[in-house]
Every structure is written in C-alpha cells, then in structure tokens.
Amino acid sequence: MIENLTKFSSPLKALLPDAVHALCMKTSVKKGALLFQAGKKPVWMFFVLNGEVTLERLSQQGDPVVLQRTRHGFVSEASLQSSKYHCDARAVANSEIIQIPLQALADALNIDTAFAGRWISMLNQEVKRLRLQSERLSMKSVKDRVLHLIHTEGKNGKYQVNTGLKSLANELGVTHEALYRTLASLEKTYTLIRKDSFLELTETNS
Amino acid sequence: MIENLTKFSSPLKALLPDAVHALCMKTSVKKGALLFQAGKKPVWMFFVLNGEVTLERLSQQGDPVVLQRTRHGFVSEASLQSSKYHCDARAVANSEIIQIPLQALADALNIDTAFAGRWISMLNQEVKRLRLQSERLSMKSVKDRVLHLIHTEGKNGKYQVNTGLKSLANELGVTHEALYRTLASLEKTYTLIRKDSFLELTETNS
DNA sequence: CGTACTTTTGAATCGCATCAAATCTGGTGG
DNA sequence: CCACCAGATTTGATGCGATTCAAAAGTACG
Incomplete structure (x- = not known):
C-alpha cells in the first residue's frame, strides 16, 4: 500500500x-x-x-x-x-x-x-x-459553541462544513442530535441560515 | 511599574x-x-x-x-x-x-x-x-474530565492543584459547585483522595 | 475581629445525552 | 432504470447530570 x-x-x-x-x-x-x-x-x-x-x-x-x-x-x-x-x-x-x-x-x-x-x-x-477550540469547548451550551465556531473559523459570518454535520458535532463535543436541534432552532429564530454546505449568520448576528 | x-x-x-x-x-x-x-x-x-x-x-x-x-x-x-x-x-x-x-x-x-x-x-x-485539553473538554461528564486530567497531567495518579479548585473548575469548563460535588462523590466511592493540594487516585484506579 | 474569598451543601430547573424510530440521501448491483 | 442498502438527517420522548441560585461554613489576611 x-x-x-x-x-x-x-x-x-x-x-x-x-x-x-x-x-x-x-x-x-x-x-x-x-x-x-x-x-x-x-x-x-x-x-x-x-x-x-x-x-x-x-x-x-x-x-x-x-x-x-x-x-x-x-x-x-x-x-x-x-x-x-x-x-x-x-x-x-x-x-x-x-x-x-x-x-x-x-x-x-x-x-x-x-x-x-x-x-x-x-x-x-x-x-x-x-x-x-479549547475556548469553544469550555462553553456550556451548543448554541454558544456553534456561534463561536462561525465567529472564529468562518469568514464574514459564513462557515463551510467540510465533513458533514455528524462529524462537526463530534468536533464541537456534542451529540449529532443536539447539533441538529440547535441548528434548527437557530434557523427558526432567524439567527442563521443553512445553504449548501454553509452555515451563515444573518446580518444582524454576524 | x-x-x-x-x-x-x-x-x-x-x-x-x-x-x-x-x-x-x-x-x-x-x-x-x-x-x-x-x-x-x-x-x-x-x-x-x-x-x-x-x-x-x-x-x-x-x-x-x-x-x-x-x-x-x-x-x-x-x-x-x-x-x-x-x-x-x-x-x-x-x-x-x-x-x-x-x-x-x-x-x-x-x-x-x-x-x-x-x-x-x-x-x-x-x-x-x-x-x-481539547480531548478532555470534549468529555461529557465532570468525572471523566477529572480522571482524564489526573491520568494525563498527573504523575503516578497524583495531580497537584496549583491555583485552587475554583480555578481548576474553570480550566475543566465546569462550575465550581459541580467540581466540588464530583470530587466528594469520587472520594465517597474510594476512587480518589484529596490530600493537601493533591488529587490522588487510589491504587485500583490509577 | 472583621472582611473577602474559597469551600461546601441544598433545592429547583434546564439543556443535553440517550434511546428510538422515521425519513431522506447517495451509491451499488441486479 | 429501479430496488435496495448504508449512512446521514430529523424528530420524539425520557431521564440524568450539570447549571443556577441560595445560603452556610470554613479559611486567610490585614
């Protein structure tokens, strides 16, 4: 090999x-x-x-x-x-x-x-x-971790998900269910939008 | 100054x-x-x-x-x-x-x-x-984080607490109350002992 | 001795893990 | 091209563990 x-x-x-x-x-x-x-x-x-x-x-x-x-x-x-x-x-x-x-x-x-x-x-x-990453993982809520991720690793409030949400959940130290639910909730409150493989904050929240 | x-x-x-x-x-x-x-x-x-x-x-x-x-x-x-x-x-x-x-x-x-x-x-x-630290913070229970800390940062199952438990709790990404309770619980189950400024695992758990 | 801080315990609440199940998806072989 | 399968995504229900708020007890220091 x-x-x-x-x-x-x-x-x-x-x-x-x-x-x-x-x-x-x-x-x-x-x-x-x-x-x-x-x-x-x-x-x-x-x-x-x-x-x-x-x-x-x-x-x-x-x-x-x-x-x-x-x-x-x-x-x-x-x-x-x-x-x-x-x-x-x-x-x-x-x-x-x-x-x-x-x-x-x-x-x-x-x-x-x-x-x-x-x-x-x-x-x-x-x-x-x-x-x-350490700073992110010491945050207590999934929402905070996601927002911190987009703020620090994203560009202009836009973060590209490379390896799938399940893998991202692992990186964030949470279960995939919790991540799915948090993303759904953030979308419902117009905080972020999922488009293709991107997580994008709305203007007022970027 | x-x-x-x-x-x-x-x-x-x-x-x-x-x-x-x-x-x-x-x-x-x-x-x-x-x-x-x-x-x-x-x-x-x-x-x-x-x-x-x-x-x-x-x-x-x-x-x-x-x-x-x-x-x-x-x-x-x-x-x-x-x-x-x-x-x-x-x-x-x-x-x-x-x-x-x-x-x-x-x-x-x-x-x-x-x-x-x-x-x-x-x-x-x-x-x-x-x-x-990242690996530790991605653990979901306080108990796991404490044990990982002692296993990785300690010597022979003995970890010295430098700046107080409150500060340690912060490093572990948990509230000090949760840390105190977890330590008390680990002592009650004979998993570790607090002595001076050390956290020491008992033989069977080191 | 009083003040500030840490340590400790209690009670209520909440968010997440967990277990389950349904739907959706892309890819494979018939 | 369709049937099928493995994996990802999604939603639901339940329980546990940690947060939060509160208060008491212990400790260091001037």
Missing part, C-alpha cells in the same frame, strides 16, 4: 524542503491498524490526510485514555524530541497517511533556517487553532 | 538567548488594562507570569468573543508572523507580565539555530498540552 508521493497530491510540498519531501511516503492504513506503539523508537512523523487517528495510552487498570484525535494534520509532533513513544497511535477509521522520515526532518530543521521558520509558523497556527 | 528582569525570577532564562533575555521587561498590569489592541503593530511578545489575560475580538454586533485565556505562558505567539494584531489583549485580573522585544526575538530565531530548536520544543509542548 506504500507508494511514492507525487508532488501535487501533498499539502506538505510548500512546508518541507524538497530533499525531505522526496523521502516522504504515502500509505493507506485500515481501521484498527497501529501506526506506532509505546516504547518503540520514533522513525517517522505522520501526517493524516483523511480518516482518523488517535493517540492512546493505557491506564493501569487497562482502559485506554485517548490523548489526541486527528482527522487532518500531524500526529505527535512531540516525537521530534523524544527517543521513544509514550503512547500508541491507532487508525480508528480507514485512513491515508503521509510518512516523513524523522531524522531527515530533524536534520533539516537544524540546517535550513528558512524551513525552521516555516515550521514555527505552522506550529503557531496549530497553537492558535487549538486555543480557539 | 516596569522593572529590569533579574535572571533568577524568569522562567524564560533557559529558553531565550542571553542577549534577548537582557532586553526583556517585567511589568505589572491592573485588571482591565489592555496589553495591545487590534490594528496596532506588534512590538512586544507577552508572557504571563500570573494573573489572567484574554484575547478578545468584537463580533459585528459588539459582543466580545474570547479567543484565548492565559494564566501562565505566552500570549499570541502568532504576533511573530503578522504585521498587526487581529484582536485585543486584556488583563482580566491584576497580572505580572514579561515583555519580550519582538524584533530581537525574530532576529534571534533566524540566526540562532539552537534557540530555534528550543522554541520549536516549547511550541511542541504547547501543542501537546492543548490537544490533551
């Missing part, structure tokens, strides 16, 4: 130095597969193109604690620094993954200043996005 | 190059003060020592949306990249702040490879911490 990564299919082309990008591999993994295991030495960094990957650690009584959930983006940037994994990475859905050789990546970061700058920018964006 | 930063009081000493650290300033700001405003050109990067700072943006109808809330750590790392602020920073409690000159910081990141590496490590940790 491993294939060479054509330049055009990769969202990493603009980020990585050519030499590193040329070493990347695109792979498909099935639901349930492990990308890596705790205790093992990190060799690759993983970038999820689609599907879903979780990082899990087993508590001492044996029930797994989910540490992270990624549908699009890097998994475990921390592996840059540590000599072994502290958790498992599991595909919880059929997924497409890009593998980046870790040593080459680390070397490039030390040598290529411009690349290091881009990497820092990427991490800054990630930090910013995650802070917004 | 601005004073020179002695080397010993600063958690940034180990991170920043000496030349940059020497240019930092420690300031005290009162509740309500603005650290910066949207539209202005970034000159400083801010690090919150204690107190509380929020990033806010005004929605078009005028109600402020909180983008970020920091009690300890950097505010708006993103200002490294943008030529003007896109939000306001407000102290919502009396706070102590370290100011870092942005230009000197950016220059140092380009020149000093080792520093860039430390900066990347710092951002990695931040990303990791924020992902854990």
Whole structure:
C-alpha cells in the first residue's frame, strides 16, 4: 500500500524542503491498524490526510485514555524530541497517511533556517487553532459553541462544513442530535441560515 | 511599574538567548488594562507570569468573543508572523507580565539555530498540552474530565492543584459547585483522595 | 475581629445525552 | 432504470447530570 508521493497530491510540498519531501511516503492504513506503539523508537512523523487517528495510552487498570484525535494534520509532533513513544497511535477509521522520515526532518530543521521558520509558523497556527477550540469547548451550551465556531473559523459570518454535520458535532463535543436541534432552532429564530454546505449568520448576528 | 528582569525570577532564562533575555521587561498590569489592541503593530511578545489575560475580538454586533485565556505562558505567539494584531489583549485580573522585544526575538530565531530548536520544543509542548485539553473538554461528564486530567497531567495518579479548585473548575469548563460535588462523590466511592493540594487516585484506579 | 474569598451543601430547573424510530440521501448491483 | 442498502438527517420522548441560585461554613489576611 506504500507508494511514492507525487508532488501535487501533498499539502506538505510548500512546508518541507524538497530533499525531505522526496523521502516522504504515502500509505493507506485500515481501521484498527497501529501506526506506532509505546516504547518503540520514533522513525517517522505522520501526517493524516483523511480518516482518523488517535493517540492512546493505557491506564493501569487497562482502559485506554485517548490523548489526541486527528482527522487532518500531524500526529505527535512531540516525537521530534523524544527517543521513544509514550503512547500508541491507532487508525480508528480507514485512513491515508503521509510518512516523513524523522531524522531527515530533524536534520533539516537544524540546517535550513528558512524551513525552521516555516515550521514555527505552522506550529503557531496549530497553537492558535487549538486555543480557539479549547475556548469553544469550555462553553456550556451548543448554541454558544456553534456561534463561536462561525465567529472564529468562518469568514464574514459564513462557515463551510467540510465533513458533514455528524462529524462537526463530534468536533464541537456534542451529540449529532443536539447539533441538529440547535441548528434548527437557530434557523427558526432567524439567527442563521443553512445553504449548501454553509452555515451563515444573518446580518444582524454576524 | 516596569522593572529590569533579574535572571533568577524568569522562567524564560533557559529558553531565550542571553542577549534577548537582557532586553526583556517585567511589568505589572491592573485588571482591565489592555496589553495591545487590534490594528496596532506588534512590538512586544507577552508572557504571563500570573494573573489572567484574554484575547478578545468584537463580533459585528459588539459582543466580545474570547479567543484565548492565559494564566501562565505566552500570549499570541502568532504576533511573530503578522504585521498587526487581529484582536485585543486584556488583563482580566491584576497580572505580572514579561515583555519580550519582538524584533530581537525574530532576529534571534533566524540566526540562532539552537534557540530555534528550543522554541520549536516549547511550541511542541504547547501543542501537546492543548490537544490533551481539547480531548478532555470534549468529555461529557465532570468525572471523566477529572480522571482524564489526573491520568494525563498527573504523575503516578497524583495531580497537584496549583491555583485552587475554583480555578481548576474553570480550566475543566465546569462550575465550581459541580467540581466540588464530583470530587466528594469520587472520594465517597474510594476512587480518589484529596490530600493537601493533591488529587490522588487510589491504587485500583490509577 | 472583621472582611473577602474559597469551600461546601441544598433545592429547583434546564439543556443535553440517550434511546428510538422515521425519513431522506447517495451509491451499488441486479 | 429501479430496488435496495448504508449512512446521514430529523424528530420524539425520557431521564440524568450539570447549571443556577441560595445560603452556610470554613479559611486567610490585614
């Protein structure tokens, strides 16, 4: 299932130095597969193109604690620094993954200043996005979370739903039923309109 | 209120190059003060020592949306990249702040490879911490959030409460009453013990 | 000793999760 | 082209857990 990564299919082309990008591999993994295991030495960094990957650690009584959930983006940037994994990475859905050789990546970061700058920018964006998400998830009502989402991730009060409302509900930390009902209620009070795959606030509420 | 930063009081000493650290300033700001405003050109990067700072943006109808809330750590790392602020920073409690000159910081990141590496490590940790927090906040019961907190942020099932339970409740996105009740309930079922400022899981539950 | 804040418990209410079921949708194979 | 199926969407009913409002008890500090 491993294939060479054509330049055009990769969202990493603009980020990585050519030499590193040329070493990347695109792979498909099935639901349930492990990308890596705790205790093992990190060799690759993983970038999820689609599907879903979780990082899990087993508590001492044996029930797994989910540490992270990624549908699009890097998994475990921390592996840059540590000599072994502290958790498992599991595909919880059929997924497409890009593998980046870790040593080459680390070397490039030390040598290529411009690349290091881009990497820092990427991490800054990630930090910013995650802070917004945390702020959103600490809101207590579904309505507030939806409005915060549109205000922060949307453009001019218009937010594009990419992966379906069910998946969005998950991102917002609520059940899909609650999200459907909240959207219906917001439409009934003329606060927002659903059109195609967009959630759009009415003028008075944007 | 601005004073020179002695080397010993600063958690940034180990991170920043000496030349940059020497240019930092420690300031005290009162509740309500603005650290910066949207539209202005970034000159400083801010690090919150204690107190509380929020990033806010005004929605078009005028109600402020909180983008970020920091009690300890950097505010708006993103200002490294943008030529003007896109939000306001407000102290919502009396706070102590370290100011870092942005230009000197950016220059140092380009020149000093080792520093860039430390900066990347710092951002990695931040990303990791924020992902854990997001995962935690998407749990639906207070009990689950508390246990996740102890499992992920604690050591050997032992978590130190730094700033009081009321503040912890806020971090967990629940009311303090709900947290108090949940802790009481977990103690009654012999799942955890409160001792001094620690939350400690019993052996069978760690 | 008084004041401010945290911690704790109580009671009422409300929003969301949960379980269920119906409808709608896109895609597949006959 | 239609029948069928899997998944998404939608609506309904019920119960639980957290919020909210209230008040009391404990604690730190000047």
